[in-house]
Amino acid sequence: QKEVEQNSGPLSVPEGAIASLNCTYSDRVSQSFFWYRQYSGKSPELIMSIYSNGDKEDGRFTAQLNKASQYVSLLIRDSQPSDSATYLCAVLTSYGKLTFGQGTILTVHP
Amino acid sequence: DVKVTQSSRYLVKRTGEKVFLECVQDMDHENMFWYRQDPGLGLRLIYFSYDVKMKEKGDIPEGYSVSREKKERFSLILESASTNQTSMYLCASSPNLGGSYNEQFFGPGTRLTVL
Numbered sequence: 001q002k003e004v005e006q007n008s009g010p011l012s013v014p015e016g017a018i019a020s021l022n023c024t025y026s027d028r029v030s031q032s033f034f035w036y037r038q039y040s041g042k043s044p045e046l047i048m049s050i051y052s053n054g055d056k057e058d059g060r061f062t063a064q065l066n067k068a069s070q071y072v073s074l075l076i077r078d079s080q081p082s083d084s085a086t087y088l089c090a091v092l093t094s095y096g097k098l099t100f101g102q103g104t105i106l107t108v109h110p
Numbered sequence: 111d112v113k114v115t116q117s118s119r120y121l122v123k124r125t126g127e128k129v130f131l132e133c134v135q136d137m138d139h140e141n142m143f144w145y146r147q148d149p150g151l152g153l154r155l156i157y158f159s160y161d162v163k164m165k166e167k168g169d170i171p172e173g174y175s176v177s178r179e180k181k182e183r184f185s186l187i188l189e190s191a192s193t194n195q196t197s198m199y200l201c202a203s204s205p206n207l208g209g210s211y212n213e214q215f216f217g218p219g220t221r222l223t224v225l
Contacts, residue, residue: 043217102150103152
C-alpha cells in the first residue's frame with residue numbers, strides 16, 4: 001500500500017465549479033498535512049497546511065482533515081482556468097520527512 | 111518571503127562527470143532537502159539535513175552524496191553521473207519549530223540531462 005494516495009485524475013471541471021481533490025495516508029501518527037500546487041515546468045508551491053481535524057479555509061481554498069479516516073481533501077471553490085495545475089498532497093511522516101502523493105492533474109475549462 | 115535558489119535551471123552533463131547542484135536559502139531554516147521528480151514516480155527524497163555538517167539518507171540516496179558546510183547552503187553531488195540520473199532536481203527548506211518540521215518551501219528546480 002502506498003503511503004500517500006491521491007485520486008488518480010485527471011480531473012476536469014468547468015469554470016466556476018467546485019474542484020474536489022482527495023488524499024488518503026497510511027501512517028496513523030501523521031500530524032501535519034500539506035497541499036502543494038505545481039504548474040507545468042515549475043516547482044511545487046505550498047497553498048495549504050492543516051494540522052487539526054476539521055476544515056481550514058483560505059480564500060477559495062478549503063482543506064479538510066479527518067484523522068480517524070486518514071483522509072485529507074482540498075476544495076477549490078469558483079474554480080478558475082489559472083487553477084489548472086497538478087496538486088500534490090504531502091504528509092509529514094513519523095520519521096520527520098514529507099511523503100508526497102503522485103499528484104492529481106486539474107484542468108479548469110472555460 | 112522564503113527564498114530558495116538553485117544554481118542552475120538547466121544543466122547538461124556527460125556520463126561519468128562529477129556534478130554539483132547548489133541550493134541556498136535565505137530564511138535561516140534548519141532543515142534542507144533534495145528531491146528528484148520523474149514522470150509517473152512523483153517526488154522522491156534523496157537526502158536531507160537538519161543541521162550544519164549533518165546529513166540523513168532519504169528514500170533513494172544511491173549514486174548521490176551531499177554537503178552542508180554552512181546553514182544556508184546544501185549541495186547535492188553526483189559522483190559519476192549516469193543517464194538514469196536525468197531528472198528534475200528540487201531543493202527545499204523548512205524551519206524546525208518546537209520539534210516538529212514545518213512547511214517545506216521549494217526552489218525553482220534544476221533540470222539535469224545526462225548524455
